Amino acid sequence: MNKTLKTLISLFICLIMLMPAVSANAASVFVSADTSALTSEGGYSAVTITVRNSGSLPWQNITISGHDANFNTSGVIIQPGESRSFTHSVFISADLMGTTLSYTVSWEELLADGSVNTRYETVSFKAGEAPKNIVTVTCKASRTNAKTGQDITLTYTIKNESGVAVKKLKLVDKKVKSAAMIENLTLAPGEIYTFTYVFTMRDQTVVSYPVITYTFEGSSTESTNHGNETILGFINPQINVVVHQSENSPEGITFTLYISNNGNQKLRDITVTDDLGNKVNTEPFSLGVGEQKILTYVVVPTELRNVFFSIKGESYRDQTESYPVRPYVDPALIQLTFTLEVVSPLNSQNSMELLFTLNNESSFTFNNIVITEELRGEEYVCESLKPGIVTVPITVYVESPRELKFSLYFEDYAGNPYVFTQSVTATPISSETMPEPTQNIEIDIGSLTKSITGKLTSALKILIVIAVLSIIAIVILTVLENKRRKAARSRRTAQRQQQ
Secondary structure (H helix, E strand, C coil): CCHHHHHHHHHHHHHHHHHHHHHHCCEEEEEEECCCCCCCCCEEEEEEEEEEEEECCCEEEEEECCCCCCCCCCCCCCCCCCCEEEEEEEEEHHHHHHHEEEEEEEEEEECCCEEEEEEEEEEEECCCCCCCCCEEEEEEECCCCEEECEEEEEEEEEEEECCCEEEEEEEECCCCCCCCCEHHHHHHHHCCCEEEEEEECCCCEEEECCCEEEEEECCCCCCECCCCEEEECCCCCCCCEEEECCCCCCCCCEEEEEEEEECCCEEEEEEEEEEECCCCCCEEEEECHHHHHEEEEEECCCCEEEEEEEEEECEEEEEEEEEECCCCCCCCHCCCCEEEEEEEEEEEEEEEEEEEEEEHHHHHHHHEEEEEECEEEEEEEEECCCCEEEEEEEEEEEEEEEEEEEEEEEEECCCEEEEEEEEEEEEECCCCCCCCCCCCCCHHHHHHHHHHHHHHHHCCCCCCCCHHHHHHHHHHHHHHHHHHHHHHHHHHHHHHHHH
C-alpha cells in the first residue's frame, strides 16, 4: 500500500512539474507570402513569418527551417505578449509552383527551475496563391434571452490571422450600439484583442452583427469583415386568462379558467391561487409557447365576496379582475309580481298616466328597488320593499307614440340581483285627430244696436252734404252755359248786319 501511494505521489509531482511547460506552449505563428504574381517559371517572393509569444515566458534561440529558409533570427528574444516578424526573399522554382511550402519555427523557454524546453510550430502556404490576409471578429453573449431592463454581456474577439499588422481597425454593431464600439485599433500579426460591452435589453428582439473595417500596414485600401449573428431574444412572458363563471347553485359557483401562454418563452412552475390564498391547482405546471391549461374551481360563498385569481410563474406575475359572488338563494322563494296598468292613455299634451303594482308575496324584504324606462331612465327608486303590495303611479311624457319598456331591478337579502320587465304602447285615445271645441261668444244686443244707429246717422249726414254740394254745382254750371249761348247769338247777329 505504501508503494502504491508513493507511486501516485510521484506521478502527481511530475504532473505539477509539467504544467508550466504545457501552459507555456502557447504560440501564434503566421506566414505571409504573396506569390500570386509569379509566373509558371517561378521567381523570388518575399515570405514573412510572424511569431507572437502568447505564453508567460520569454522565447529565445529562435530558428526557422524550411525551403530556402535564410531568415535572420540571431539574438532575437520575444517577450510574453510581443510579436516579431522575419522576412526573407525566397526563390521558388517552376517545379514548386502550386505546391505547399512549409516552415518550422522553434524556440527555447527558460523554465522556473532553470531547465530549458524547446518548442516548435509549423506553418505553410501554397506557392502561386495570394496570402489569406484575414482579420476575424466573433461575438459571444453571456445569455441570449432577457427581459426588458436585464443586462447581457457581449464579448467581442478580434484576431489578426494575417502575417501583416493592421491599423485603423473599427468595430461597429449597429443594432446593439449606434456609435462605433472600437476605433483606430492597431493589431500586430497574430494579435488577439478582446472587448466586452454590456447591453441592456429593450422591448424587442435585437440581432448582434459585428462588422470590422481595417487597413493592412503598407496598404491604403480599406478591408471589411463581419462576424457571426447573435440573436438577443426579448423575453415576453405573457399569459392570457379567460374566466367563465357559472350560475349560482346550492353546490356553489364553478369558475373555469382557460390559461394560455401567448408570450415567446416557456413558463414554468405556474401556480394559481384565489383571493383567499387557496390553491386552484394542486401541483405547479408549465406552459410552452401557445399551450393552454384549463382549471376548474368551485366557490361556495357564505357572504358577499369578490373572487379573483393570482397567477405566478418562474418569471411571471399577474392577477385577474374580481368576480362578485353571493350566497345561494332558492329562486322559488322570490315571490314578487310586477304589473302595469294604463290609467290614462296618451293625450294631446303627450302625457299618459300609469300605475305600477309591486306585490311582494315573499317572507323577506327586497332591497334597492329601481324602475326604469328604456329611453327615459329611472322612474322610481326605493331602498326596500317589505312583504305586501305597493302601488306606484307615474306620469310619462313622450314626444310621439311608441312602445314603452319598463324594467324592475331589485336584490334579495343576499344581494343577488333580479330583473322583471313590462311594456306598454303609448297611443292617443283615438287614431283620428279630434277637433278642439269652439269657445262660446257672448253678444250685447243693446250695445250693438246703439253702435249701428250711431254709425248710420253719421253716414246719412255725409250723404246730405254731398247732395247739397251737387245741386249747387249743377245750378252754377247751368247759369254759365246760358251766358255762353247768349254771347254766341249776339256775335252771329252782328255779323249779319255787317253784310
